[in-house]
Amino acid sequence: MSAEPTAKTTPPPVVQVRDMDFCYGDSKALFDINLKVKYHRVTALIGPSGCGKSTLLRCINRMNDRVPSARVTKGEVLVKGKNIHDADVDLTQLRKQVGMVFQKSNPFPKSIYENVAYGLRIHGEKNKSVLDEAVERSLTHAALWEELKDRLQANALALSGGQQQRLCIARAIATVPDVLLMDEPCSALDPISTLKIEELMHQLAHEFTVVIVTHNMQQAVRVSDYTAFLHLGKLVEFAPTEELFTNPREKLTEAYLRGTFS
């Protein structure tokens, strides 16, 4: 875990959620959420199943827009200081700058190269050398370049599960987003692949601001600088990871960490 930056060099929070309520139709999923995600840090969202941690994550790049009845009913979400629900926000630009990696590794059934280049291509990049450079850079970041540089034209589905998930990370960072959202990226992987991705996350934090949803508390301890604990749609506690795990302020947090809800 990296040390706290000094107050003087602390940049403003990249993602800021203010007093946000979120509803699916008539049922409220998130209550009065306040969260500040620090620049180039890993922030983990933990909590029991159904507590709303994935929903909160998907609020940050407005992926919830795909659910017809889902909407933010109160408060706001600021990314890089801009309210992302403003009318003049272009969703494609927002999502280009807020990348996302999903729980299930889902590479397109195309070549490895095309998978990584996808984001750039849809944003109109046609220059071969720019694409080549971006593919190499992204795969290097995702610790895949050495393994895959000789078979970039192979079908991505031929890769192992862990490689596929790292490819998805490479694909998400190819557009050089400011924020990288990860929704339980290791939950479908074996321990060795999980370890590789956890190592990767430390590296990624040098370049990106990472928000990760995980149901694995040990993972949160291993990879994150800050941790937010959610319970039944409420943000119970948000603190530096070490502090939250060693000395939780809230009873509920303590109970959850001990594995008991008393």
Next chain:
Amino acid sequence: MNPVPINDNPFAGDNSGIQQRETAARWALRIGSYIVVIITLAIMLHIFVKGAPVVFRTQWPFVNTQFLTELPATLHVIEDQQGNHIETDVNGADAVKKKLGDNFRAEKTISYSGGGILGPIVGTALLVVVSVGVALFLGVACAIYLSEYARHGKFLEMVRLAILNLAGVPSVVFGLFGLGAFVLTAPRFVDVPAERSVFSIPFGFTTLSFEGWDTCVLSGGFTLAFVILPVIITASEQCLQAVPQGFRETSMALGATRWQTIRYSVLPFATPGILTSSILGIARAAGETAPIMFTAALAFKDKLPWQKDLPPLPADASIFAHWEQSVSRFLGIFTESVQALPYHIYTLAAKIPQNEYAERAQYGSVFVFLVLVASLAASSVLLRKRLRAKYRW
């Protein structure tokens, strides 16, 4: 320790008849299946035995080229005094009669039973091209909209119900619809509107007149397109739904617009299925009789659609010098009425009285038709296999 009685079976049945009912049920189901198989095989065998000799020959080139390359013609059967029958066409009849001289006894003519079936084959091919083109465009557009854009709700359910109902409409109703809509009222550009024009919009240099397209390939093709639309829409929608949601989410999360997502991450993977369903649509369109009866098909036509009494293009110039004329002549193919295989079969079968000379054309047509449809179905299976192997997930 209790002694175990030797002949005691702890698992004996209770003789309540459950075993007999089980056997009866299995045999009833089995016999039902056998009947289906036997009838199907009987139909196939019957057509093969009667039709194959018409199309195939025992000598080189093994195929009756005349049957496949000539237009239908009237068959003349001339009988001599000895009771021999000589089959010939309208041109050969006089020569045969002259040769026989006093030996001539009687002459019978059987319409459509001579010559070949090139006209119906060409007509069916043209109808299929038009109908599948129209149906694929409309059907895939509709399926994409329903599957990717439309909001789930009452309206969508109603649209789906309407499409399902469309599939249940008897095909003769489509025929009447095509007659009213395409043959009699569809819009076309003309210099002077016909008297029966429903209404016309003058543009000065031309007039858009709702006077219909007449009975022609275009009218028939559009009508057939509506017959196969429900098949294509339903199948395409299923293929689109079968593409994992994750592809769409990932693509959107990378900042793709909805259309980009469909274009690059959904359609490529749904195409194999859509093509397969469209080939089955072709088979359906090729086989329908009622929709083309009033809209495109003629019982008999002595010319192919491109054989018209037009002055030939000047021989000195290349085709490009007269491209406008060439194009309009090409498009003219689609404004001709044609013969079609299913309607030809109907015409032959409806001939009364039936006789031995009509059988040749009847079974020959049916056999050719079945072979065409079977090869379409087979190619759809092959295509699906190949594309599935390419786009797996």
